[in-house]
Amino acid sequence: MTYSGAVRVGGPADVHELKDLMISKVAVGPMNNNAYLLRCRETDEQLLIDAAAEPRTLLRLIGDDGITSVVTTHRHGDHWQALAEVVEATGARTYAGRYDAEGIPVPTDILLDDADTLQVGHVKLTARHLAGHTPGSIALVYDDPHGHPHAFTGDCLFPGGVGNTWKDPEAFASLIGDVEEKLFGRLPDETWVYPGHGNDTTLGNERPHLPEWRERGW
Secondary structure (H helix, E strand, O other): OOOOOOOOOOOOOEEEEOOOEEEEEEEEOOOOEEEEEEEEOOOOOEEEEOOOOOHHHHHHHHOOOOOOEEEEOOOOHHHOOOHHHHHHHHOOEEEEEOOOHHHOOOOOOEEEOOOOEEEEOOEEEEEEEOOOOOOOOEEEEEEOOOOOEEEEEEOOEEOOEEOOOOOOHHHHHHHHHHHHHHHHOOOOOOOEEEEOEOOOEEHHHHHHHHHHHHHHOO
């Protein structure tokens, strides 16, 4: 079946099958958070992005093969409610942005800075530090050698705008500046965007609206 990225809490995962990587998206919790399970197709190694809520749901998705790593995109509590239970059950290494790790109650094994890389099997992901929604939010970019890039943006980029900066002009300027430079400025329109809540989008769908976002200030 064709991947759409449209998932609902209590519903099945949607699976995006790439040549080297399988991406399973599931919605969990009262804030409709997205969690993403990445599986290297050559080694079967798995990585989870945001153990947000519903540990039983996430552990069923992970299955008997377990995960080697779990990345928390940022410190807000709706993105780590299931982290302790998932880590306890799987023994996974924990990753988070350097400037957000102190706000996550589960210890972070590996701190991520901008342009750091991490592996899931033979697949390489690049961390992008996008400050503004939180001080240390991290997006992960997979530059698929067989196609277009894929960006897991946490709460920093959604269909229709950047993440919430609570009407703080400085935080908004920081976030939209980082998003423009490190995502829109470096990646093509075909880049698929997987946000922390709701439906997916592409950079091409959002790029024409950047001046509008800047003008409105959110």
